[in-house]
Amino acid sequence: MTSKPGPILGIDLGTTNSCVAVMDGGEARVLANREGSRTTPSVVAFVGDDILVGEAARQRASKDPAATVFAAKRLIGRKFAEVEAVRRGLPYTVVAAANGDAWAEVHGRRRSPSQISAQVLAYLKDAAADALGEPVTRAIITVPAYFDDAQRQATRDAGTIAGLRVERILSEPTAAALAYGLHDRKDRPPQIVAVYDLGGGTFDVSLLELRSGAFEVLATAGDSQLGGEDFDSAVVDHIADLFQREHGVDLRSDRAALARLRDAAQRAKHELSWALATELNLPFIAAVDGQPLHLALTLTRRELERLTRPLIDRSLGPCRRVLADAGLRRDQVEEVLLVGGQTRMPAVVEAVAECFGRQPSTAHNPDEVVAIGAAIQGAVLAGELADLVLLDVVPLSIGVETQGGVFSVLIPRNTPIPTRRTETFSTSVDNQSIVHVHVLQGLREMAEDNRSIARLQLTDIPPAPRGAPQIQVRFELDADAILRVSARELLSGKEAAIVAQPASGLTRAEVQALAQEAEDARQHDLSRRAIVETRNRCETLAYACERALEGYGEGLPAAVRESVQRDVAALRGLLGDHAGARGGPELQAAFAALERSSRQIYAAMLGDAETPALLAEGSRE
Numbered sequence: 191m192t193s194k195p196g197p198i199l200g201i202d203l204g205t206t207n208s209c210v211a212v213m214d215g216g217e218a219r220v221l222a223n224r225e226g227s228r229t230t231p232s233v234v235a236f237v238g239d240d241i242l243v244g245e246a247a248r249q250r251a252s253k254d255p256a257a258t259v260f261a262a263k264r265l266i267g268r269k270f271a272e273v274e275a276v277r278r279g280l281p282y283t284v285v286a287a288a289n290g291d292a293w294a295e296v297h298g299r300r301r302s303p304s305q306i307s308a309q310v311l312a313y314l315k316d317a318a319a320d321a322l323g324e325p326v327t328r329a330i331i332t333v334p335a336y337f338d339d340a341q342r343q344a345t346r347d348a349g350t351i352a353g354l355r356v357e358r359i360l361s362e363p364t365a366a367a368l369a370y371g372l373h374d375r376k377d378r379p380p381q382i383v384a385v386y387d388l389g390g391g392t393f394d395v396s397l398l399e400l401r402s403g404a405f406e407v408l409a410t411a412g413d414s415q416l417g418g419e420d421f422d423s424a425v426v427d428h429i430a431d432l433f434q435r436e437h438g439v440d441l442r443s444d445r446a447a448l449a450r451l452r453d454a455a456q457r458a459k460h461e462l463s464w465a466l467a468t469e470l471n472l473p474f475i476a477a478v479d480g481q482p483l484h485l486a487l488t489l490t491r492r493e494l495e496r497l498t499r500p501l502i503d504r505s506l507g508p509c510r511r512v513l514a515d516a517g518l519r520r521d522q523v524e525e526v527l528l529v530g531g532q533t534r535m536p537a538v539v540e541a542v543a544e545c546f547g548r549q550p551s552t553a554h555n556p557d558e559v560v561a562i563g564a565a566i567q568g569a570v571l572a573g574e575l576a577d578l579v580l581l582d583v584v585p586l587s588i589g590v591e592t593q594g595g596v597f598s599v600l601i602p603r604n605t606p607i608p609t610r611r612t613e614t615f616s617t618s619v620d621n622q623s624i625v626h627v628h629v630l631q632g633l634r635e636m637a638e639d640n641r642s643i644a645r646l647q648l649t650d651i652p653p654a655p656r657g658a659p660q661i662q663v664r665f666e667l668d669a670d671a672i673l674r675v676s677a678r679e680l681l682s683g684k685e686a687a688i689v690a691q692p693a694s695g696l697t698r699a700e701v702q703a704l705a706q707e708a709e710d711a712r713q714h715d716l717s718r719r720a721i722v723e724t725r726n727r728c729e730t731l732a733y734a735c736e737r738a739l740e741g742y743g744e745g746l747p748a749a750v751r752e753s754v755q756r757d758v759a760a761l762r763g764l765l766g767d768h769a770g771a772r773g774g775p776e777l778q779a780a781f782a783a784l785e786r787s788s789r790q791i792y793a794a795m796l797g798d799a800e801t802p803a804l805l806a807e808g809s810r811e
């Protein structure tokens with residue numbers, strides 16, 4: 191008997207807040223945390239030996255900022271050297287780990303951002319188990335579309351540390367599109383969707399193409415230093431300036447007063463998303479000469495909009511940039527989706543509508559839509575929504591460099607992922623003990639014209655004539671577009687492996703430009719490749735004949751031996767000179783001559799006119 195494998199959680203692990211959803215009876219349901227909130231602050235506070243997570247941790251921020259870690263997502267999977275700007279904005283200490291990664295240091299103890307995020311995930315997992323009344327072990331976790339391999343891996347690690355089996359790392363804009371059911375429109379022509387995501391700390395915008403149930407991220411842009419917190423700061427500064435003008439006291443210089451003011455400013459901002467005016471009341475906010483001072487004022491929506499207009503405008507540049515990068519006009523965008531709590535602000539909705547020339551869809555809560563999409567993806571993986579096809583495809587072919595600089599494709603362009611391919615290669619010189627596997631991505635025939643994505647070295651190959659060792663190269667591209675390349679020498683069992691991220695950060699415009707470039711260069715590339723392949727064939731034949739002469743030359747009739755020697759010398763001579771370098775008819779004629787004379791070796795040895803293959807061809811799986 192096997193037990194039912196429990197639900198797959200959809201987790202939006204946000205910079206500021208996180209959210210969890212699950213499919214329940216064919217509907218996505220957002221799960222409340224233990225405090226009854228549908229979102230949980232992504233904050234972890236260290237208090238003595240205790241670790242607080244969520245709202246309790248967020249409330250510690252003003253008391254002990256150095257021990258309250260928030261925005262771990264800004265550090266996850268990143269090197270210390272890369273996060274200099276981020277570090278300056280964080281009140282806790284960020285240090286370089288032994289491998290150069292950015293870690294947080296609290297109370298003298300170092301913790302990786304994966305460990306911090308794991309605390310948030312473990313809290314969410316336990317709260318979800320409480321809400322569902324059954325244990326949960328599996329999850330889909332979302333990440334920004336621009337996250338690279340290291341950031342995706344580190345997010346996956348966080349899930350694993352939290353005791354979750356991470357079924358997939360899903361891009362946030364793809365999740366949003368899933369929540370809106372766009373994948374159901376399979377029979378429609380390809381559709382372009384824009385996802386505008388303004389959260390607490392970061393902004394990003396993505397363009398997706400939806401084609402037969404498959405999503406492709408065409409372009410992403412954003413501003414990692416723009417979010418709802420900047421809107422709060424604009425309000426805080428405005429009120430603090432007014433207060434200072436009136437009372438001569440700067441509330442920003444008193445940490446406790448500032449924390450209260452920031453809270454009130456945020457609440458006012460939220461209220462002004464549906465009200466036209468709101469009151470701020472903060473009694474006993476400061477004191478002058480023993481006399482208490484109170485803050486009381488009215489803030490209008492119009493005033494909030496005036497204060498935050500520059501921030502909204504800042505988000506429009508990246509919106510225009512993604513259109514330009516993808517080579518699309520705004521009227522080609524058929525759907526605009528809003529993600530992130532800050533998009534509840536009416537002025538943001540208006541600005542986005544104006545920029546894309548289309549009213550955004552607002553059917554879902556913008557801070558829940560990503561988790562809902564992740565839950566839908568979970569149901570697809572669990573086979574609960576069987577009629578969905580959800581494919582990502584490889585935008586550019588992936589392969590390896592082979593003899594003479596040829597690009598040998600293992601995974602062709604537009605192959606749906608996940609996928610895996612295996613191919614057998616061999617050595618190109620005698621007693622070669624090291625094989626370099628150079629992994630590239632692109633559409634050109636020669637390796638040097640493509641983009642290098644990883645290099646792998648297989649060492650200690652036992653001595654053998656060239657062509658004898660069998661080196662099995664295996665490519666596994668998983669559903670998160672993470673590529674694992676392994677190479678194995680079959681005789682010795684020696685193995686080497688590497689992980690790479692193909693095509694990260696390529697916009698559709700770049701892919702199209704590469705495709706065009708490949709098309710333009712096609713004739714030239716094909717003839718270059720043909721030359722290299724002819725030369726490779728000549729090399730192989732000359733080598734095989736030389737070995738045969740060495741091994742069995744004595745036993746051959748003199749006439750056969752001499753004709754083979756003569757033809758080998760002629761071919762080698764041509765390979766070394768200019769005419770041979772062009773792989774022209776002379777070289778081909780010399781090849782044909784040697785091929786003919788080499789047959790006599792076998793005929794003489796075996797008394798048989800049948801010619802066995804000289805070298806085994808590579809095999810494909």
Ligand code: AMP
Binds near residue numbers: 206389456
């Ligand atoms: P997220 O990271 O998506 O949870 O976004 C959180 C941000 O959205 C915070 O800066 C919140 O202040 C902001 N936010 C949440 N609700 C509202 C609202 N009703 N109006 C304006 N901003 C909001």
